Amino acid sequence: MLDINKIRKEFPMLDNKTMQDHPLVYFDNAATSLKPSCVIEAMNDYYYNFNSNVHRGDYDLAAKADKTYESTREIVAKFINCSNNEVVFTSGTTQSLNLVAFGYALNNLKENDEIILNEAEHASNILPWYEIANKLKLKIVFAPLNSLGEVDISSLEKLINEKTKIISIAYVSNVLGSTNDIKTITKIAHNHNIVVVVDAAQAVPHKKVDVKDLDCDFLAFSGHKLCGPTGIGVLYGKYDLLCKTSSMQLGGGMNAKFDSCQNMLLKKPPYKFEGGTPAIAEVIGLAQAINYLNNIGMDDIESYEKELKHYAINKLKELDNIEIYNENNDSGIIAFNIKNVFCQDAGSYFNSQGIAVRSGHHCAKLLPNFLNVIGTVRASLYFYNTKEEIDRFVEVCKHGGDFLDAFFK
Amino acid sequence: MLSLNDPMIKRSIIMDHYENPRNKGLVDDPRYLKVNMNSESCIDDIDIQILIENNIIKDFRFDGVGCTISTASTSILSELVIGCSVEEAYQIIKEYDNMIKEEPFNSDLLQEAVVFKDVSKQANRIKCAMIGFNGLLELLDSLKG
Numbered sequence: 001m002l003d004i005n006k007i008r009k010e011f012p013m014l015d016n017k018t019m020q021d022h023p024l025v026y027f028d029n030a031a032t033s034l035k036p037s038c039v040i041e042a043m044n045d046y047y048y049n050f051n052s053n054v055h056r057g058d059y060d061l062a063a064k065a066d067k068t069y070e071s072t073r074e075i076v077a078k079f080i081n082c083s084n085n086e087v088v089f090t091s092g093t094t095q096s097l098n099l100v101a102f103g104y105a106l107n108n109l110k111e112n113d114e115i116i117l118n119e120a121e122h123a124s125n126i127l128p129w130y131e132i133a134n135k136l137k138l139k140i141v142f143a144p145l146n147s148l149g150e151v152d153i154s155s156l157e158k159l160i161n162e163k164t165k166i167i168s169i170a171y172v173s174n175v176l177g178s179t180n181d182i183k184t185i186t187k188i189a190h191n192h193n194i195v196v197v198v199d200a201a202q203a204v205p206h207k208k209v210d211v212k213d214l215d216c217d218f219l220a221f222s223g224h225k226l227c228g229p230t231g232i233g234v235l236y237g238k239y240d241l242l243c244k245t246s247s248m249q250l251g252g253g254m255n256a257k258f259d260s261c262q263n264m265l266l267k268k269p270p271y272k273f274e275g276g277t278p279a280i281a282e283v284i285g286l287a288q289a290i291n292y293l294n295n296i297g298m299d300d301i302e303s304y305e306k307e308l309k310h311y312a313i314n315k316l317k318e319l320d321n322i323e324i325y326n327e328n329n330d331s332g333i334i335a336f337n338i339k340n341v342f343c344q345d346a347g348s349y350f351n352s353q354g355i356a357v358r359s360g361h362h363c364a365k366l367l368p369n370f371l372n373v374i375g376t377v378r379a380s381l382y383f384y385n386t387k388e389e390i391d392r393f394v395e396v397c398k399h400g401g402d403f404l405d406a407f408f409k
Numbered sequence: 410m411l412s413l414n415d416p417m418i419k420r421s422i423i424m425d426h427y428e429n430p431r432n433k434g435l436v437d438d439p440r441y442l443k444v445n446m447n448s449e450s451c452i453d454d455i456d457i458q459i460l461i462e463n464n465i466i467k468d469f470r471f472d473g474v475g476c477t478i479s480t481a482s483t484s485i486l487s488e489l490v491i492g493c494s495v496e497e498a499y500q501i502i503k504e505y506d507n508m509i510k511e512e513p514f515n516s517d518l519l520q521e522a523v524v525f526k527d528v529s530k531q532a533n534r535i536k537c538a539m540i541g542f543n544g545l546l547e548l549l550d551s552l553k554g
């Protein structure tokens with residue numbers, strides 16, 4: 001059981017903040033999470049007390065920075081169950097997925113190969129592949145979704161042929177909160193030597209993710225969605241695949257040696273991907289965030305969010321002016337519209353009532369084809385949200401028809 | 410001039426233009442200039458066409474998806490500028506821009522468009538309220554070559 005009152009005290013953003021003169025209800029956690037003080041303080045501690053660069057100083061401060069930085073790799077590795085040298089620090093999910101596309105796919109795929117995506121994917125798991133497809137003259141294939149918005153396994157199987165080289169797929173969709181059966185997909189894919197890339201941006205913050213158990217080949221996530229800082233993320237890759245991936249970031253810190261005849265010897269993964277001075281404070285903040293989540297317990301987080309989600313759905317279903325698009329899944333994402341109110345008008349209306357939600361297509365611009373709506377409102381919950389906040393949200397939903405109030409207060 | 414103080418009237422004007430947008434629907438006529446506008450803060454995606462003859466805006470058409478604010482403001486704009494000279498249209502755009510920025514403006518020139526005076530209360534909708542005006546500005550500027 002989570003001690004929500006204690007948890008909420010640990011977040012400065014949950015300390016009596018207001019928005020448009022109402023108490024703030026933060027339901028945009030799928031965009032970015034709030035940060036507990038311990039994360040902010042760990043970053044400050046670096047700047048206040050041991051500011052120095054990593055991987056290069058001969059003095060004590062640098063050694064401490066280096067040790068703290070590298071220990072994060074171990075914390076991440078334990079968190080997702082892989083080896084330390086399979087953890088690459090990036091700026092976030094977007095950079096991680098771009099690294100797989102431009103570092104791995106561009107060098108290992110060839111003309112007429114096929115990549116399988118689906119319409120629920122975030123732009124960051126579509127556009128890099130479009131670019132690679134243009135460069136290499138590859139084919140992009142979209143796997144059909146079932147009624148819950150999950151990739152339909154038997155349809156996916158039918159799309160696979162000897163040209164299929166990569167399946168890139170979200171673990172949990174950022175719009176529908178639907179969860180894909182990654183374990184089954186990797187099993188099928190590996191029978192055909194297909195590499196499976198998992199966008200876990202919406203999964204790692206909310207449940208235990210074990211890359212060995214999933215047996216995925218690459219997995220990407222962002223620090224800022226799991227109580228960590230912005231500007232830091234992770235790419236996990238199986239070590240042999242990381243060896244086949246080229247670096248997009250050449251410079252200091254990632255080479256072993258080079259000479260004037262254009263010879264260069266790069267370090268081994270993961271260091272060869274981390275050219276330049278890294279986001280040191282952010283890496284340190286990420287370690288704190290993961291420790292923080294571990295202390296609460298990922299399983300408890302998952303089950304509490306599930307409870308919140310079902311509480312919210314049941315309340316919303318009592319209203320007849322709300323259309324819900326994903327009532328049948330357990331993640332803390334609620335995709336809905338207020339009937340006869342354009343999603344973005346609803347977004348402004350919620351803002352005017354102090355409630356932070358997201359409206360529009362949430363970077364998944366192909367999904368409206370599936371939902372048959374132009375856009376949705378998304379309320380996304382995290383473990384520090386409460387049933388009381390949901391009650392307020394539902395109360396505001398009731399009066400959604402008065403959305404122009406937002407402009408005439 | 411329209412009363413700036415009666416929210417009910419302002420609301421009904423906005424809703425009327427949202428539900429029955431004027432000059433909506435594009436025409437297939439090569440004499441029209443066309444621009445596509447979309448904003449980063451909204452999923453608005455609106456095409457605008459204008460027909461200019463002898464320095465006069467003879468027609469203004471628009472179509473696409475937009476929130477209430479973008480649809481209603483573009484509809485109101487269309488009625489405001491049809492029949493105006495290019496210079497008058499520039500002036501209307503400027504006055505409107507001043508209004509949105511909460512600076513002094515000439516409300517007589519803006520007529521019904523004054524209903525958007527308070528749009529800045531919702532920061533994310535400012536671009537929506539500007540989308541038609543910015544589109545028209547782009548088209549007029551393109552005439553200068």
Ligand SMILES: Cc1ncc(COP(=O)(O)O)c(C=O)c1O
Pocket residue numbers: 030031091092093094095122124125170172173174199201202222363
């Ligand atoms: C499913 C999914 N993939 C990728 C991203 C991109 O993450 P970031 O912006 O942190 O790179 C997001 C975040 O919006 C997401 O929800």
